[in-house]
Amino acid sequence: MVAVMIFAFALAVVVYFIPSIVAYARRTQNFLAIFLLNLFLGWSLLGWIGSLIWALLDEKKGYAYVQIPVAAPSNNASISPQPRAIMTAPPTPSSTAVFCPHCGHAVGPEDLFCAHCGHALRQPPEK
Ligand SMILES: [Zn+2]
Incomplete structure (x- = not known):
């Protein structure tokens, strides 16, 4: 027991x-x-x-x-430094270069419409 x-x-x-x-x-x-x-x-x-x-x-x-x-x-x-630098680099190197958001064609900084496709780049000035 x-x-x-x-x-x-x-x-x-x-x-x-x-x-x-x-x-x-x-x-x-x-x-x-x-x-x-x-x-x-x-x-x-x-x-x-x-x-x-x-x-x-x-x-x-x-x-x-x-x-x-x-x-x-x-x-x-x-994670090498080179790809990171490419990723963070802005697509437009200088502030004066402007590209059409519709077709990507280079346009002047003062242009209201894209010369390539006619896309409105900014709102027309109010009168
Ligand atoms: Zn365009």
């Missing part, structure tokens, strides 16, 4: 610490935090399920440490 009770207690402890065991087996980054959550909030079903989900979803130690150095240079290489 005593042996059965000890066995039942041991089984309950094992079941209680399943999230910590999973976290330890997967060598997760936040094993200590998962263990503490499991220890203090495992008595509530929500805390137990939460720590178990955390243990299952948490990234492995090796994965995170390998991923950071690999990802950093590739990000820097993709």
Whole structure:
């Protein structure tokens, strides 16, 4: 009878610490935090399920440490200064050059209508 009770207690402890065991087996980054959550909030079903989900979803130690150095240079290489300068450069280099918004033909800065397509470049002055 005593042996059965000890066995039942041991089984309950094992079941209680399943999230910590999973976290330890997967060598997760936040094993200590998962263990503490499991220890203090495992008595509530929500805390137990939460720590178990955390243990299952948490990234492995090796994965995170390998991923950071690999990802950093590739990000820097993709964002080279030359494409950024082209992107931010205005399409018209000087303020005096005006282009028709309708057809893109070059027009004079004082022109009211586009000489190419006749598009009204600005509102006619009020009389
Ligand atoms: Zn035009």
